[in-house]
Amino acid sequence: MPGIRRFVLWARALVARRKVDEELTREMRFHLEMEVEKNISAGMSPDDARRRALVDFGGVQRFREEVHDERRGLSGLGLDVRHLVRSLRASPLFALIAILTIALGIGITTAVVSIVDHVLVRGLPFRDSGRLVMMLERDEGGDMRTPSAPTAGDWQDDPGVARAFEGLTFIRGDGMRVAIGEATETLGTAFVAPEFFRLIGVRPPHGRLLSADDHRADAPRVAVMSYRIWKRRFGADPGIIGRTISVDSVPTTIVGLLPPGAEYPGFAELWIPVAHYRHQQVLARRGLHADSRTIARLRPGVDSASAAAAMRDIGTRLGTEYPPEQGGWLPAMQPLRNEIIGNVQPMLLTLTGAAIAVLLLVCANVASLLLARLTRGPVSSRSATRSAPLGVGSSHSS
Amino acid sequence: MSRAADVMQGTLDLLILKSLSLMPMHGWGVSNRIQQLSRDAFQIGQGSLYPALYRLEKKGWVRSDWRTTENNREAKYYDLTAAGKRALGAEVDSWRTFVSAVEMVLETSA
Numbered sequence: 457m458p459g460i461r462r463f464v465l466w467a468r469a470l471v472a473r474r475k476v477d478e479e480l481t482r483e484m485r486f487h488l489e490m491e492v493e494k495n496i497s498a499g500m501s502p503d504d505a506r507r508r509a510l511v512d513f514g515g516v517q518r519f520r521e522e523v524h525d526e527r528r529g530l531s532g533l534g535l536d537v538r539h540l541v542r543s544l545r546a547s548p549l550f551a552l553i554a555i556l557t558i559a560l561g562i563g564i565t566t567a568v569v570s571i572v573d574h575v576l577v578r579g580l581p582f583r584d585s586g587r588l589v590m591m592l593e594r595d596e597g598g599d600m601r602t603p604s605a606p607t608a609g610d611w612q613d614d615p616g617v618a619r620a621f622e623g624l625t626f627i628r629g630d631g632m633r634v635a636i637g638e639a640t641e642t643l644g645t646a647f648v649a650p651e652f653f654r655l656i657g658v659r660p661p662h663g664r665l666l667s668a669d670d671h672r673a674d675a676p677r678v679a680v681m682s683y684r685i686w687k688r689r690f691g692a693d694p695g696i697i698g699r700t701i702s703v704d705s706v707p708t709t710i711v712g713l714l715p716p717g718a719e720y721p722g723f724a725e726l727w728i729p730v731a732h733y734r735h736q737q738v739l740a741r742r743g744l745h746a747d748s749r750t751i752a753r754l755r756p757g758v759d760s761a762s763a764a765a766a767m768r769d770i771g772t773r774l775g776t777e778y779p780p781e782q783g784g785w786l787p788a789m790q791p792l793r794n795e796i797i798g799n800v801q802p803m804l805l806t807l808t809g810a811a812i813a814v815l816l817l818v819c820a821n822v823a824s825l826l827l828a829r830l831t832r833g834p835v836s837s838r839s840a841t842r843s844a845p846l847g848v849g850s851s852h853s854s
Numbered sequence: 855m856s857r858a859a860d861v862m863q864g865t866l867d868l869l870i871l872k873s874l875s876l877m878p879m880h881g882w883g884v885s886n887r888i889q890q891l892s893r894d895a896f897q898i899g900q901g902s903l904y905p906a907l908y909r910l911e912k913k914g915w916v917r918s919d920w921r922t923t924e925n926n927r928e929a930k931y932y933d934l935t936a937a938g939k940r941a942l943g944a945e946v947d948s949w950r951t952f953v954s955a956v957e958m959v960l961e962t963s964a
Contacts, residue, residue, distance in 0.1 A: 479920075479930070482928060482930075483880075483881060483904070483929070483930045484900065484904075486880065486881075486882065486927065486928070486929045486930075487880075487881055487882040487900055489927075490882040490883075490886075491882065494886070
């Protein structure tokens, strides 16, 4: 039985090791006694004799450990690890301090890096969210505004835009009175164009998203609901799919849910086809359009600078075609992430740098503590000078 | 009084082998004998002695066993093996060659 055999070998090695250890102890003790006797017969007091004899004892402990290790066939890294474990076991307080210090450094760095990873690297729960941008307009004075629906439409049709972007879409926001049980609440609602869900790239955990048919003006009224409102106000009822609720006095069927954290725009709890928006005349106006968003997805390999350059032509053209509303306004953009969490990137990167610096400091600290211990060494340094003349050297090299 | 002299590791092996060739001895005895024979020039501490003995034993040039001393104490005695005797001869030869080479250089320098 292989298990028993291994156990026997291990037990035997343990016994052998102890035997070797004992033998070395006896040999050293004998040597020490002989040395003390010699010193006494040379005229020293017993105390001096013993002290003198012990001075020579320096490299012996190390030698004993090395003998053990060589007999167990360790060398190189294994040897160093065993030395480390032994010396740490000899001074548990130091070991505890060192381990706690390193743990602190690692803990801080891990916490910061996981935040940064979550916010900057992973970002929003949309497909390739780093390429989603919010489209804005900016005038010569540096003021920003959200573009109107007609402007977004013109942008969509422009070939220069198509070169830089996979898609571009307009969203109208409004508050809708929704009956929930006995009460009526105003819920933020996003009126979206047909390409919206495909553009952001998201999959519903339950039900489905809006389809092309849903966007027909005469289609039955449907909506997609946010995960959070479903949990908070609809009790996470699994029967929500297919249920009809009153939205702005219009019976609307809920066809699906968005995944948690996927609410864009941030205020929205319902997504409804823009074709069913009651106030269509608002959507026809040019110029400033509050309560709206225009978002786009950059093509792979295109960055916001080149995208903005690609849009300059259409921007200037609209400015000349509609001077009062569009004159002087050029397209600009921001990563979608910034709208949601603000421009935290510099702050988070600084935080990461600081955390890494802390970790480096911690490691340097522990390293110097270890060095201090090593150079202090066992017994005294006088033993080193005594045994040096006849070439002690570490038996690592041999 | 002790005087420190710089000697290399190989030379220590040579001294130990020579010392053991006269008579099997325990570790302390070897170091004591070398000290006497060299008129106190060489004082070998445990830190150098026992690693060297261990090395020689691993090479198969000495063997060890536990015996009782005259004072009825237990000590580990070392003895030269046949290979050790041959090695001693070789080491002495290479030492003498080394020394005469150094002498040759020293004599010719102006």
